[in-house]
Amino acid sequence: MKLIMRADDLGFSEAVNYGILKSIVDGVITSTGMMPNMESAKHGYELVKNLDIALGQHTNICVGKPLSDPALIPSLVQKNGEFCSSKEIRARKEDSIVVEEAEIEIEAQLQRFIEITGRKPDYFEGHAVFSENFFKALKNVADKHGLFFCNPSIDKEWEKENHLYGLPFFKLDSDGLYDPKEYMQDNFQLIKENECSVAIFHPGYLDQYILTHSSFTKIRAMECDFLCSEWLKQWICDHQIELVNFKNYQK
Template sequence: MRNKLLLRADDLGYSEAVNYGIEKSVKEGLINNVGIMLNMRATKHGYHLLKDQDIAFGQHTNICVGRPLANPKDIPSLVESDGSFKSSNTYRNTEEDFVVFEEALIEIEAQYQQFLYLFKRKPDYFEGHAITSKTFFKALEYFAKENNLKYSGVPDGEDPNISIGSDASIFVGETKIYMVMESMDKDYDPWETLKNMAENAHEDGVDMMICHPGYLDDFILNHSSLLIPRTKEVAMLIDERMKAFLDERGMEFVGYRDL
């Protein structure tokens, strides 16, 4: 039996440079699952780059970058006085979970409607851009259940703002997913991360690596703490040596539509 591997790219729409890196990782590389941020200025740019690709598209729900799609007056717990989202820094530096469940649902719904408008169908999977708020993830899970969406959450006890180790797992439907995300590590080497995953693949589920491939432009340099690892991931994902290595290991690539 071949071990199964799911490679996911988050953040389509974050910036045009990020979009180009994700595009290359899909068209020339190993990515076949892409999460799109629906509220960003570069959302439609990213959509048009990849809309004709036969890959799984997910709603990568974002409430910490840019401006909301809902009326800011309806979601005061999520926004600053100028109507923009509170930053991930604000979430990290506040002990209290200030997100109001009902307000999170309002913005989640607005972004869901934007996904439907762009793609004319439901997302293949449904999850959220990492922030430190249990309320936000509870709202995502609730919304997914209410709308019969394939929710891909965060393993219990794991902080989505730091590394997620190789034995952390979730269930997506009936499938056990072993989730790895190490891009925040100081000496992160995406080649070693994926190589270790393949060499230690689990027999009772699917091994998933969450990637953030992308190139850098002024917007991403000023709005994200995750920078050089994005470019390293593009290079790894399009490297023919990695493709050959995974093929030698007998890895079977799967997508959310297979779960």
């Protein structure tokens, strides 16, 4: 049994960066995705650059400002030039993201990733926006640059082709939390049956930027604590689960 423990949102804020760092050093995270357009992206990279993990591009088109000219990507931005929120995008009756416009911003974020890190990402995926046009644009850019496009839990054909299977998304309670022990136990049979499973988390600490700009707040600190817990480490050991990362599955 193999399992990738993925932490999203590196670069969202400095507090999130420190939580992800702890979840790697003191916890079981094996892969993390960086949001290249965010002001704290370089700060996050500097924290994790020497750690034995897979570092991906967590492409972001719904928080903050784009790296490309807003005039070139009208389907992605508000009148003030900042990205439309994920909530606003989900409320649309149709997928109005224009593939070609999304590709412009994705390319810009890839170039920023390379500027920050000096290399291409180990895997390539998107943040918070469940849009077929966004996924298509991500795959187009990934294919163009020979990158490992990653889409578990969403694209069943991708899962079969890459032998990587995402665990189901957790369901949050009225406080925006869930029971992570129960989540892992409930999904153990899937982990056992799959060649390799992918579990996605959002560990982090909280600062004012996250409190203002993210719907994930208390869940980040809770997951950070869980990912570093002795219970989880012992559970992984007891079930003889091998922790791997996305570099093990690059083509």
